[in-house]
Amino acid sequence: MAHTGRVLVIGANGQLGVELTDALVDRYGQDRVIPSDITASDRENFVTLDVLNVEQLKDIVKENQVSDVYLLAALLSARGEQNPMWAWRINMDGLLNVLELVREGLVRKIFWPSSIAVFGQTTPKVNTPQETIISPETMYGITKLAGERLCAYYSKKFNxxxxxxxxxxxxxxxxxxxxxxxxYAVDIYHKAVAGEVYHCFLMANTRLPFLYMSDAVRATLELMQAPSDQITVYSSYNLMGFSTTPAEITASIQQHIPGFTIEYEPDFRQQIADSWPESIDDQQAREDWGWQAKIGLNEMTWDMLTNLEKRQATLVK
Ligand SMILES: NC(=O)c1ccc[n+]([C@@H]2O[C@H](COP(=O)([O-])OP(=O)(O)OC[C@H]3O[C@@H](n4cnc5c(N)ncnc54)[C@H](O)[C@@H]3O)[C@@H](O)[C@H]2O)c1
Incomplete structure (x- = not known):
């Protein structure tokens, strides 16, 4: 079926939203993409929207003939631990408000991200399978688990x-x-380019899975464009880029900036990281809709440093 409606991005000013919105504009054209966020922006077609405000949400969907919603608004793991009730409200009520749009027939398709935060201490840490023990230990992870079940429920119950x-x-x-x-894996590059020491809130050998933004955006578009008969996971697909540690990222930066140094000062986030997997088995995504990551650690380092150095040079001029 041809895609005729508009695309609404909720949380378009965030880390993912900024880049996903650009990719959607490239694909569908400026006219067909409505970026929104609770914070302001001067982006074209931008609307201010609090995803907790159901009336405002419905008005925007109707006025703009929205057919697809990308719901990115959320409170993430570290901030969620500092304000668990707020995390529950934004992450759960926001999702329910958007899921209800599809049940009421106001939109046809929804994208909503889950996270490796759904896993916990008792989950196998290496090559974590698609179907496994899911026992999150943060409020963020709990909302992602509940969110996954809601996505599967709405898919099955309401088609x-x-x-x-x-x-x-x-x-x-x-x-x-x-x-x-x-x-930390973003902040570290900013400090390296600024010529500063990076004070890392995780320990040197904390191994976690990562995905470079260009791959994350491509995965999102590929999943949304896959024919529905290729989709077999209605909760959330495992996705993997590469697995690395603060020490390995430091070494990779030092290949370009030999004088760069890091100091380790772990805080409460160490405990969160320790409850997450080191690497993820994304075989199901590969089989179902042909997923394959392209960017590894050294490509990421090169791209991050090149772009941040360019930006710094523009600011200095
Ligand atoms: N960044 C990551 O590493 C990562 C990893 C796994 C999953 N995710 C998921 O991807 C999604 C996007 O993450 P991100 O990194 O871009 O987050 P972010 O925190 O950078 O952006 C979230 C955006 O949502 C907006 N927002 C907050 N409350 C809102 C509300 N009530 N109404 C409308 N907008 C509101 C914020 O202003 C912000 O611009 C989230 O669901 C997150 O859980 C992100």
């Missing part, structure tokens, strides 16, 4: 087209991260 990915830590140069446990 809703809801698609989801369990992103690992996302790294990109366009926007600063919003308060997650893998934020």
């Amino acid at each position: 809703a087209d809801v698609r989801s990915l369990r992103y690992p830590g996302l790294v990109g140069h366009r926007a600063l991260p919003g308060g997650g446990t893998t934020d």
